[in-house]
Amino acid sequence: MNYDPTGSIDDKCEGRLYVGNLDLRITEAALLKMFSPFGKIVSEDFLWHTRGPKRGEPRGFAFIQYSTKEEAELAKEKMHGRLACGRPLVVRLAGEKCMSETADSSTKAVGEGHRMHLGGGGAVGQKSRSAKIAAIKNKLKSLEEESSKAKKQKQTDNIS
Template sequence: MCSDMEPNNIMGDKYESRLYIGNLDFRITEAALIKMFSPFGTIVSEDFLWHTRGPKRGEPRGYAFVQYRTVEEAKLAKEKVHGKLVYGRPLVVRLASEKDLVDGAGSSDKAIDAKKPGLTGSCPGQLTRSAKIAAIKNKLKDMEEQNHETKRPKKDEGS
């Protein structure tokens, strides 16, 4: 069960020692990820994310999280592994707390905002149904606005 009663998880040591690992090739396994990050400290947990629905169900999502025992271990791993080529792709390694501040996680800003409560470590990746619906509505609205903006000049040019 998810607990919102742990405010220290948001910016405490537990959260600060959690790494986001992105740009993972689909051939990387959980075991390979753990082996790659083990030399830098004690890994207390790892979350290797998979598609749970749709045509890609069961395939890796291309990112994961690794939780170290200390902030120092996490920072060392970030320093040593960020940018390292694995299967020809440079890994993106950030402290999970930095991920919220940096655009480029692959989804819209509004979808990331909806996920923030789930990034406390107590229930990663969980969204309420209403948060999922709100994120989808925001994405559709953005797409409609972009589509409307690109069509408008073409209509004016043809008149």
């Protein structure tokens, strides 16, 4: 999403919707067909897993850009909570995401939310990523130690 230095959303993003809780059977074409009655769709970003075991599978959410904010608001009003393949869709204006998540939280939480969502990860995201990497390394080390202990145990069992 594009933001200006004052922190407000660019005009280009005002008609942008986040569509979440998508069933993995929903295709891009089906998504466009569901949302096209509400206005002119300028662009659509259907997100896919790009790596890992789920590579090439849908991630379960997308962004739809309408030509006007009014069209996006109409689509949000009509589609939020509507069942698609048995799952209720989560539809909101793309800029509302972090605002609604932190609306009931303390001022500190709001600040952290903005840093996480608007700042592209920042130091908070980097720290948690480093912590995750350290945890994975520790897990690998403990698995290697267990494996070497098991091998030594087998060797002593074979000797006796």
